[in-house]
Amino acid sequence: MNWNKWVRQTHRWLSIAFTVVVIVNGVAVARGRYTSRLGLSAVFVLALQFFTGLYLFVLPYATRWGNGRRAE
16 A cells, blocks of 8 residues: 555545544533543544545645645
């Protein structure tokens, strides 16, 4: 598996993990057992997802720049 496919697959799994963490946070708030550590777990997963998403966003432009063509 090449690098781009690995990042894409990681981004997909991170989105699933983020959804689960947000649901767990919601349940914790509803039960009155919310902690800051639990909240930071969502921020950590979201930060990882941000960086993989940023990489995937820039990827088409980077390949164009690498080919020497001008982006119009």
